[in-house]
Amino acid sequence: MGKATGFIDYKREKAPERKPLTRLNDWKEYSAPLPDQTLRTQGARCMDCGTPFCHIGTEINGVTSGCPIHNVIPEWNDLVYRGQWKEALDRLLKTNNFPEFTGRVCPAPCEGSCTLAITDPAVAIKSIERAIIDKGFENGWITPRIPEKRTGKKIAIVGSGPAGLASADQLNQAGHSVTVFERSDRAGGLLTYGIPNMKLEKDIVERRITLLTQEGIDFVTNTEVGKDITADELRAQFDSVILCIGAQKQRDLGLEGREAKGVHFAMDYLSTSTKSLLDSNFEDGQFIDAEGKDVIVIGGGDTGADCVATALRQKCNSVVQFGKHPVLPMARTSDNMWPVPPNVFTLEYAYEEAEAAFGEDPRKYSIQTKKLVADDDGNLKELHTIQMEKVEDENGLYVFKELPGTEKIWPAQLVFIAIGFEGAEQPLLKQFGVNTTARNVVDAIYGQYTTNIEAVFAAGDARRGQSLIVWAINEGREAAREVDRYLMGSSNLP
Ligand SMILES: Cc1cc2nc3c(=O)[nH]c(=O)nc-3n(C[C@H](O)[C@H](O)[C@H](O)COP(=O)(O)OP(=O)(O)OC[C@H]3O[C@@H](n4cnc5c(N)ncnc54)[C@H](O)[C@@H]3O)c2cc1C
Ligand code: SF4
The missing domain is CATH 3.50.50.60 (FAD/NAD(P)-binding domain)
Structure with a gap:
């Protein structure tokens, strides 16, 4: 811990936001980064707790508490305080494939669970996370990591939301050949076509898709699995399939007048x-x-x-x-x-x-x-x-x-x-023959991700139900590890 009294010396600073009446005239992001010096003093507020609740990442009474991908928050808070941004980036990327998304739109359960928040406003974890990754891109520290060896194993991922992208990233880095199928014209899932531009500008998403493509992942857009290519064809062509199709079946209003235009x-x-x-x-x-x-x-x-x-x-x-x-x-x-x-x-x-x-x-x-x-x-x-x-x-x-x-x-x-979602869309799941739960999501155990069908796995909202980006990343990473283990007998993936 760089500054023992940081939490006493400095107040929490909120990420600056553009004035509401100004930002209503455009579709650009409404929030902006904090200046470097402020970020450093914000990092100094971290108490480097013996038990850092910020990264416990669990559900308490059904509520996400702490960071589900177990970001090593106290370590990078300290590194930012010391101005060691590159080292902070290395730590951050160990647990989070896409901090540029979570640093912008995660509701930050880490901050809600920060120990400092018992008596004072929490450490500004989300602002620090965003600044670390943005600096990484600005300074050219993020470059394509092309795997040196390929295993010869082929994996199909259905759906290019954060769960599919995280799985693809992990499996590609493990040397497998990964193809991501996406029915929309652009990859990104709800990062692209759910969360509006003023929360997450789409060039941020495109930048990551471009990087993943340069690293060797094949994105096949405008292709609906189940229609343009069948479940049987996919299973025949690939060694393993991960279903990351989200949970976008919307709940309807069963009310008189629902059919009205508008x-x-x-x-x-x-x-x-x-x-x-x-x-x-x-x-x-x-x-x-x-x-x-x-x-x-x-x-x-x-x-x-x-x-x-x-x-x-x-x-x-x-x-x-x-x-x-x-x-x-x-x-x-x-x-x-x-x-x-x-x-x-x-x-x-x-x-x-x-x-x-x-x-x-x-x-x-x-x-x-x-x-x-x-x-x-x-x-x-x-x-x-x-x-x-x-x-x-x-x-x-x-x-x-x-x-x-x-x-x-x-x-x-x-x-x-906007009254919620009723689980994953069923036709594709039926075509694969995978079992579903009473909540209309894929029946696969958290941490295992296997379905009742050999070599078919499921992760993200398709398994969990409509949730958060950070859970989708967590599930995508873990499902990749399980697929790697299934294909190779063991896995070094986290
Ligand atoms: C409007 C909205 C705003 C949100 N805002 C936030 C936020 O601010 N912060 C946050 O943390 N979370 C937010 N969420 C939740 C978050 O976006 C999701 O939990 C997350 O995107 C789930 O990731 P996923 O990869 O499991 O699925 P998704 O992101 O839903 O991606 C699934 C993808 O699968 C594709 N697909 C489906 N079927 C097929 C098929 N048969 N063939 C090919 N492709 C297919 C879909 O087109 C889609 O691209 C929001 C959700 C919504 C709806
Ligand atoms: S809980 Fe808060 S104060 Fe403690 S280590 Fe995590 S960020 Fe720092």
Whole structure:
């Protein structure tokens, strides 16, 4: 530990963000790096804990606590404090294939579990991580690592999200020949066509795909396994297959009026927006346009927040986001204690932007949509809602109860459904014959990743359900190790 009193001497500094009204005029990233000297003093705040909870990486009561890829955070905090950026990069890359993604969009469960956060704001781990990898690219320290020997084993990875990319990277470095199949026109999975540009600019994703290609990985885009190439063909042509197809089957609203024109799944909205931005800077008109419209996002989560931010950039007339749950408390409650990350009220980027544009937080809490109503031409014109109360039933379980007299009608011409996901898309899994769980994800044990079908493995959201990039990287890395072991009898991969 470079500075024993760093956590007393220095306050936490937040990564700078561009002004909300300014950033609403473009699609560039809203957050920016901290200056070098600030990063060094932020690194000095780390206490080099005997038991560093920042990197425990486990689930406590179902909540991710600490870093799932076990980044050796105290070591690189110290190296950054000392100005040894190259050494910090070496440490970071030992555990994380893609810090440029997690350093930008990970919700940083490491910070929620940081010991310093018991009494003070946590160490700025995420800002430091981002700075280390950005410096690595800026200084030319990241160059293609082309394996010297090839094993002759061929592996197919289906899906190019963070799980597929992490598996591909590990297996390629182990000397296997890796082909990644992706049905979209661009690789990256939700890194490319889920998370909007203002959170993660797409040249950052493309830079990594280019590097992986230079290192020998073959990306086959515009190819849907199950249609363009069958499961049997894939199994015949490759020694092993890893299914990293994500869990993108969206949950629908089973409500009267769902068929009205102007009602869309959130993912259709976000993915077409990013594709149109990348293809033509929106010149092609191939996106759902919220300009001048009253927009309602149904679903209180992060996907919904990304829809709010997208609609604001398109100059919507108004935007609100409905959530079923009550507003979160301002401070931790007794059932949400450290080292579980705090489940408290925060003003994420999208909500800050909505406040700046329209003067209020767009979130409406404890609200239930009852029906959607279209005009005579079938175009959506309004939503009918009622307020809900969260109460305990006779068995002690929380249930939602409607509050009579709180009915309300909301004018809307666009609605985005962001009420979660129902697991992996099933047709491909059926074609492979792999077993699935009650949650519609691949039945494969965490840490093993084997399915009931010989030589077929599964990792990431396809196995875990919709989750986080950092878990996808963790599973992709571990599945690579298991595939390597399966093919070679033993493995040196972590
Ligand atoms: C809108 C949104 C925002 C998010 N924001 C964040 C965030 O800020 N931070 C965070 O940590 N997590 C975020 N997440 C979650 C995170 O993106 C996912 O957990 C992560 O991407 C899962 O990685 P994956 O590789 O398992 O699957 P995915 O990223 O879903 O990739 C699966 C890929 O498989 C491809 N595929 C599917 N079927 C086939 C087939 N038959 N043939 C060929 N290819 C196929 C798909 O096209 C896709 O490219 C967000 C999720 C969403 C939906
Ligand atoms: S828990 Fe926080 S203070 Fe302790 S080692 Fe990790 S980052 Fe440093």
